[in-house]
Amino acid sequence: MSNPKTPAAAPAGGRGAAKKELPERFQSYKNVWVFIEMERGKVHSVSWELLGEGRKLADKLGVELAAVIMGPPGEGITHAINDSWAYGADLAYVIADPLLTDYRNQTFTKGLNDLVNTHQPEILLLGASTLGRDLAGSLATTLKTGLTADCTELAIDDDRCLAATRPTFGGTLLCTIYTLNFRPQMATVRPRVMAMPERTEGRSGRVIEFPLNMAEENIITKVLDFLPDVTSDKVNLAYADVVVAGGLGLGSPANFKLVTDLAEVLGADYGGSRPTIQKGWLPADRQIGQTGKTIRPKLYIAAGISGAIQHRVGVEGADMILAINADPNATIFEFAHYGIVGDALQILPALTAAFRERLGKLRMAS
């Protein structure tokens, strides 16, 4: 165990220094970077969502947007570079090394740390996935800079600073956080919080390669195995186009059948509020909300859910929210687009029947 004492270059300042006066050594930090998360040759969609957001920040600042791609040499990287152009990047920093085949904290922290210190971005965004959080947390520490986790909104203020807004106090409030005197300004964003950008074909940019400079014998952690989730191809709640969910108002786990029946007719995915998971009615990966999945479906149907703020922040991105609640004063009616005041146990089966009939007719006609 080493000593936590500060390295010689310990930054002076911090909030005590109060004034927003960027130290000279940080003034060369330019551009917005997005870490492109690639595992098993596939890029996590959150990275494209962040490129979309990064594009807006870079345009506001009048700087370039860079994609940072790390992985083993091969097709995965080529695809990631091409997709980065399509989603708005102007340049790509690429660290291609067989040692980056599996995610390991040590290799990725070292590579990204060196890259940041060499090419100096002013803003660095990562997805708040298990990988992104693992990496962001250690990188912010090696760089000794500020990191704002799980942001729901990113903006540039009049002083060209990143204003990162996130829920606080269990989601009851929002707060806006700045990293004034340090660079890069780091932030993570959860999947689906930002909208997926449109692809623009035919764009391209500069590729800048960067070495990892590590040897396997110096990497202490070894990956012995990877056990893919059996259900991983099935549960993709965050990316579903239509979602039906139930809350405590359903009264019992057996009544969840009414939710899954409707979901099946609609080709939708399903989920629940947190208490339904805590009670064991649904498995944990079905939880919707601040501490579960954020969803952005075209249609979200919530039955017997009161609409607590922690639930709301996870569903607000939906194009259309239909709420069914027995209580006309339920909070969920304050942010749903359409409401039905009534007993979900009666309304759900009626909806299922009505949709089944309607879609059946349409299918016959087409």
Add this chain to the structure above:
Amino acid sequence: MHIVVCIKQVPDSAQIRVHPVTNTIMRQGVPTIINPYDLFALEEALRLRDKLGGKVTVLTMGPPMADESLRKALGFGADAAVLLTDRFFAGSDTLATSFALSTAIAKLHAQEPVSVVFTGKQTIDGDTAQVGPGIAQRLGLNQLTYVSAIRSVDAENRSIVVERRAEGGVQVLKTGLPCLITMLEGTNTIRRGSMDDMFRAARASLTVWNAKDAGVEDMAMCGLKGSPTVVKKVFAPQPRKEKAVQVATEGKSPAEIAQATLETLFAANPKLEGDLLKLSAAS
């Protein structure tokens, strides 16, 4: 084997209320609890100790009243407890928090070598999941986040094999000790403390360290001064301007209500019908 568990005392956020007029948080009377995620870390640490022998030290940084949480942890069966408390720590963000905690852990390590440091996955008030990785980096510990199970520990060869939740699956990782583990929620259930532990906890004298005691040399690394992030403003989410359009229900059967709902939705978004048709055909 010496194991350190970092726990945080947090307000029970299920009971936090926001003042409707001033938008400030009404903390008065809100009970405090051990951060629920940290209990999974504590239980896993106790299991390791029960299996391999040794000692579990719980560590918290917080106001003097955070000793309540330490006593609770002793009641569950932890062997020793350290409270890190100093006004210099006030206003710490994650970087400053990981600095203070890692300094204290280094001191504990000097007294009795530490093999594993545990933290929770995240706190329910800070909610960043950064303090664990921060400690690991500062102390040069091998970092294992989102651990769902500890498969084996080889105390002699100083190695550990764990299962780690990754995107789309579980990584089986082997690394060297000392390491830092952030424990995934739902992976175990905190034990009921024994009568003996409860009595011991009530009587136990806790170790209380201020910044100097813990070995902090540079106060500028702590608290507000040592925090690169600045909270500019705190505000309540904007209510949506319009409330939900209610589908008329009075005197209608569920079937009629459902029909009316379909008409309303499809009128609002004419593309929806086609989308649903495609989706339902695909599934």
